[in-house]
Amino acid sequence: MVDNGATIEIELLLHFLNKESTEFHLSQSPIIVTTSFSVIALAFILHIVIRKSANRVKNRKPPEAKGAWPIIGHLHLLGGLELPHKVLGDMADKHGPIFTIKLGVHQVLVVSNGDIAKECFTTNDKAFASRPKSVAIEVMAYNYAMFGFAPYGDYWRKLRKIIMLEVLSQRRVELLGHIRVSELRASIKDIYEAWVNNRKDMVKVEMSQWFGNFVLNILVRINSGKRFSPNDEEGVRFQMVKAMNKTGKELDIFFEGWLKEHKIEGGSAQKLEGCSQVFIDVLINILQGASEDEFPGLDHDTVIKSTCQQLLTAGLDTTAVTLTWALSLLLNNPKALETAQHEIDEHVGKERLVEESDMKNLVYLDAIIKETLRLYPAGPLSVPHESIEDCVVGGYNIPKGTRLIVNLRKMHRDPNVWSDANEFQPERFLTCKKDIDVKGKHFELLPFGSGRRMCPGVSFAKQTLRLTLASLIQQFTLKTPSNDLLI
Known part of the structure; x- marks a missing residue:
């Protein structure tokens, strides 16, 4: 013009x-x-x-971080002893909240500011709606069939719609509440029995492992209807595969077996509680009525197995790690733990066990979880996006094919947004930050991402985090073995 x-x-x-x-x-x-x-x-x-x-x-381009080497770019800086989000955070201190790095031949835009992140996930949401391609995803994620890693297009849109409406909707999450409750009580019973056998006032429990096993059993059960008992042969085998970080063919064996079982049973899992089917049955029923052209290039079995794997792997470590951080922060801050105990005593009492219906009254507990997700988001760096068209971010021209990483850890501790940004203060979400939630609309707090590619498991994660933490606080006296700080 x-x-x-x-x-x-x-x-x-x-x-x-x-x-x-x-x-x-x-x-x-x-x-x-x-x-x-x-x-x-x-x-x-x-x-x-x-x-x-x-x-x-x-031609205005964002500043590029210093230290790039020929061919590999900044890869050597991200492979050292420092964690990547810390390295990128230090770069942001030098170059500002928006800059680029080179990862081999790929240009990566790094954002560490809520206002700039808002531009990426609102104005430019469609532009950054795709995912980068890689050999690892091709091999381990059913050749991009896993919807979380699928490129932006018809396949992703159709599958995302199924996931949001039929699999991870608020209604489905509520219908599967009995699984969360039964698995939680079974896992808590294990702690109680360990205490009885210990014959002492206190018993030591490796809680990170306990959280991992507990969340795994929930996810396996809501995916397939199965439950892994401690000595179950399939459960031990699954844990070995997971511990060895084996993916692809090894994990496919489990999902293939579950799929065949449910096809033979003909949807008998529907008998659980009316229409509260496990995820694999929901997907089977939906895809039975779909034509072969609905997902071109992929058979329906691959779509089902890839989706089950996505739901399991995406929810496992993220939920277990967040529970571990939340408990660690409470043990390091006895006053916050005491306040949470008083809140549960007031709204639930000691005559019955805390239930999911009580969560709406436990506002301080909710604040604890928000503060945990702020300080220690399960993914300190967002899952990478890739631009499918040219766009403008922060006044800079970003070409098509640029990868986007949001440094959530850095953004969540921005001193211009959060007072005492490195301190654990759940009270902030009861006062000055009380209207902020984690559903992707408040860009200073994005533990689950935002926009089209936001994590669809927010409701499931929140329900699991709140009930688990509340149950442990209500039923046990929690202490560190030596009264030392955990972090």
């Missing part, structure tokens, strides 16, 4: 001069001719200046 305007201005000046030349002869005063050429020269210079200015705006 600027270039066109400049061109029009020159044409009008030339037209004016041509008109004047019909009225004056060359024999007229040379002053008039000189003035005319001066005007033309001035307009031409102005045109060049405007064009160069427009090109500078068009």
Whole structure:
């Protein structure tokens, strides 16, 4: 638009001069001719200046972090002893809240500010709606069939709709509440029996392992209807596969077996509680009525297995790690733990066990979970996005094919947004930050992401986190073995 305007201005000046030349002869005063050429020269210079200015705006790029090596770029900086989010956070201190790095041949945009993240997930949400491709995802994620890693397109949109409406909807999460409750009580019983057998006032429990086993059993059961007992052969085998970080063919064996069992049973899992089917049955029933062209290039069994694997792997470590951090923070802050105990005593009492229906009254407990997710998001760096079109972020031009990483850990501790940003203060979510939630609409707190590619398991995660933490606080006296700080 600027270039066109400049061109029009020159044409009008030339037209004016041509008109004047019909009225004056060359024999007229040379002053008039000189003035005319001066005007033309001035307009031409102005045109060049405007064009160069427009090109500078068009080519304005974010600052690139220093330290890149030929070919590998900044990869050597992210492979050291420092955690990647810490390395990128230090870069942000030097280069600002938006900059780029090179990971091999790929340009990566790193964002560490809520306002800039908002631009990425609102104005440019569609532009950043895809995922980067890699050999690892191709091999381990059913050749991009897992919806969390699938590129933006018809397949992802169709599967995302099924997940949001039928699998992880608020209604489905509530219908499967009995599984969460029964698994929690069974796992708590294990702690109680260990205490009885210990014959002492206190018993030591490796809680990170306990959280991992508990969350695994919930996810396996809501995916397949199965439960892994401590000595169950399949359960031991599954844990070995998980511990060895084996994926692809090894995990596919489990999902293939579950799928065959449920197909043979013909949906008998529906008998659990009316329509409260486990996830694999929901997917089987939906895809039975779908045509072969619904998901071109993928058979229905692959869609089902990849989705079950996504739901299990995405929810396992993230939930267990968040519970471990929450308990650690409470043990390091006895006053906060005491306040949480008093809240449960007031709204639930000691005559019955805390239930999911009580969660709406436990506002301090909710604040504890928010503060935990702020300080220690399960994924300190967001799952990478990739731009499918050119866009503008923070006033910089971002070309198609740029990868996006949001440094959540850095953003959640921004001192311009959070007072005493490194301190555990759940009370902030009862006062100045009481209206902030974790559902992707408040861009200073994005533990589950935001926009089209936001994690669809928010409701499930919140229900599991709150009930588990409340049950442990209500039923046990919690202490560290040596009364030392855990973090």
